[in-house]
Structures are given as structure tokens and as C-alpha cells.
Amino acid sequence: MTATYRTGDQRGTLHTPSRELDLTEVCSVWTRRPSPFQGPSELDEQDRRFAGSQSLWGFGGILASLPGAHYVNHPWDNRPAEYKPAQLAAAQRSGFWVPSTLIMNDPDKARQFAAHRTGGVVYKPLWNTPYKVDGQAQQVWVREVRAHEITAAVANCPHLFQAKVEKAFDVRLTAVGNRLFAVRIDSPDLDWRRRQSLMECTPIVVPARAARSVSAYLTISRLAFGVFDFAVTAAGDWYFLECNPNGQWAWQPDSITDSIAHAVADRLQKGPETGRGCRRG
Known part of the structure; x- marks a missing residue:
């Protein structure tokens, strides 16, 4: 080069x-x-x-x-958008429902947080750090925790604890600019990623409120593309869990995957939704 x-x-x-x-x-x-x-x-x-x-x-x-050049996404925008605290802050500013969340390295505060959440609390890692036990790669799944399970080891590094959402189902939403593609995920597991062979995915319509918040989030985070995860309650409230600026989507039903692929190709060929094509000269 x-x-x-x-x-x-x-x-x-x-x-x-x-x-x-x-x-x-x-x-x-x-x-x-x-x-x-x-x-x-x-x-x-x-x-x-x-x-x-x-x-x-x-x-x-x-x-x-x-x-x-038009980037989807620009690498210098991708990195800050991967930080969980930045995602939660952007979600709040965008008008999403956000579960009560605590990030800290104080075991006592963590136990107090868990004890005062009658609906339960979950733990999730702040980053998917590679980890092995006896040479075998391990995955830290989102899991429910109780106050008495929280040990002094919490003091070693920041931990993220979040109020458990009493969800009816999950949603994975892929945003390519202003084009949104969402699937409802029904799974027997708290973290549907754990046993994907048991989950069922069906297309779902995105409510107007959630769509507006997705648009605001992308603008705040300077993203052209983002993959959002939501926990949806029986009342129809979409609680923001995270937005991965480099999230995967090709595992979804073929109709959704094909639509996302075409949307990405259109974005790369035509640029942002300004009417300007991708031209040189």
C-alpha cells in the first residue's frame, strides 16, 4: 500500500x-x-x-x-459503539426502555442491588473475552444471580448486573440506515445464544416508538449499521439490551437474511439516504 x-x-x-x-x-x-x-x-x-x-x-x-468514501461502519465509530456503558448511555438518550443496570467492582453494592430487585438480576460480561478451562474455550452466558452468590471476586474488575426483564420473547433487530429487519426469538433459555438449535425465529413488525429510538441511536452513535437485542414484555414494551455495531445476522430465516444482504448492498452502492449515488469522476 x-x-x-x-x-x-x-x-x-x-x-x-x-x-x-x-x-x-x-x-x-x-x-x-x-x-x-x-x-x-x-x-x-x-x-x-x-x-x-x-x-x-x-x-x-x-x-x-x-x-x-462512505463507511458501513467507520472503524473509528465502531470501537466506541462496542462499549456497553456507551450503549446504555446512547439508549437512554434515544428514548429506549432500559433495564436498571449497575456497573461496578464493589461486592457490597452488587449484593444490595441484587437483594432489592424482586424480579431478579442477571450478570453479563462487559466484553466477550476469550477464556479457557483445561484448554477448552468457554463462553460466559447471561445468567441469573442471587445476592448470596456474589463473592469478593467482584472487586477484581468491573461487573455488569442488570434487573431481569420479565420477557415474553426476545427480538433481534438489524438496522441498515433507516431500513429495519426484526425477528422474534422464542427460546427456553434466558440467553437464547446458548442453545440456538432450540430457538424459533419469526419476522416481527417493529413498533413506531422502537423504530424512532433506533434511528436516534444510530445518529448518536454515528452508525450506518447496527444489530440490536431487545427483551419484550407481555405488555409489548421493548427493553434495550445492547447494540452490536458488527453484529451477526446471516443465521436468521432466509427471507430476512436476503433482505438484509440487499439492504447492505444498496447502502454500499448508493450511499446514505440522500439520493446521492456512489460515483467517482
Whole structure:
């Protein structure tokens, strides 16, 4: 990769094994969980770490600052949008129903929080950190906890405890700009991700209030794309759980998956909902 900058001009070229790309011709970028930059394997650990860091700030910086390109989503907007506290703050500002949530590293406060929530409390990790037991990868699922189960180990790092929503079902909503695609998820588990073979997914209409809040959330978080999770009560209240700016959607029913894929392609080809196409020259 090569990039040049001078007064009134910016140019660049990306060479790959299959083609050469003029970076000034790039009008849309789909960012999908890129792997970290790694230095050449033949280097020692320190030099490899240095090369990887320079690649992030050099090549990563070039790809994230293409002139006039439309990003779905911009990598510099994706990262802050992945923080759970930032998601909860944006959800509040957007008008979503938000379950009472406590993030802290004080065992006593955690026990008090759990003891005063008659409907129950759940724990969820703030980040999906890789974890192994006897060499086997483990997943920390969302689970219900009681006050007496909270130990002094909570003091080691921040924990997220949240009032349990008495839900009738879950909803996974994928937003591509102002186009929303939602499925109702019926599962016997508190965390439907745990045994996906047992869940049932059916398309569902998004209520006007939730749609307005989704639009506000994307604007606040500077996102063109987001995957939202909701817990829906029997009364029809959609409680915000999280929004993953790089969430998965291809596991949903074919009709929904096809619609999302076309919406993403349209967004990349046509740009934002401004009537301006993706054109150069």
C-alpha cells in the first residue's frame, strides 16, 4: 500500500495478489471485524509487535481516511459503539426502555442491588473475552444471580448486573440506515445464544416508538449499521439490551437474511439516504 499527501491532493494505491486498486476510486467500505494487524512471523517478538503497531496506525489510518468514501461502519465509530456503558448511555438518550443496570467492582453494592430487585438480576460480561478451562474455550452466558452468590471476586474488575426483564420473547433487530429487519426469538433459555438449535425465529413488525429510538441511536452513535437485542414484555414494551455495531445476522430465516444482504448492498452502492449515488469522476 502506498499513500501520498500534498497540498490539495491525496492519492493512494493498494496492491493485492489479485489486483491493483486506486484508493481515490473507493466510494464505499464495508467494515466487518477485521483481524488485528500482525507483524511478519520471521521477526522476533519485539520487532513483530512494533511492525504490527506501525501497520495499524499506518495502513489502518490510510484505509480509515479515504477521501469521500462512505463507511458501513467507520472503524473509528465502531470501537466506541462496542462499549456497553456507551450503549446504555446512547439508549437512554434515544428514548429506549432500559433495564436498571449497575456497573461496578464493589461486592457490597452488587449484593444490595441484587437483594432489592424482586424480579431478579442477571450478570453479563462487559466484553466477550476469550477464556479457557483445561484448554477448552468457554463462553460466559447471561445468567441469573442471587445476592448470596456474589463473592469478593467482584472487586477484581468491573461487573455488569442488570434487573431481569420479565420477557415474553426476545427480538433481534438489524438496522441498515433507516431500513429495519426484526425477528422474534422464542427460546427456553434466558440467553437464547446458548442453545440456538432450540430457538424459533419469526419476522416481527417493529413498533413506531422502537423504530424512532433506533434511528436516534444510530445518529448518536454515528452508525450506518447496527444489530440490536431487545427483551419484550407481555405488555409489548421493548427493553434495550445492547447494540452490536458488527453484529451477526446471516443465521436468521432466509427471507430476512436476503433482505438484509440487499439492504447492505444498496447502502454500499448508493450511499446514505440522500439520493446521492456512489460515483467517482
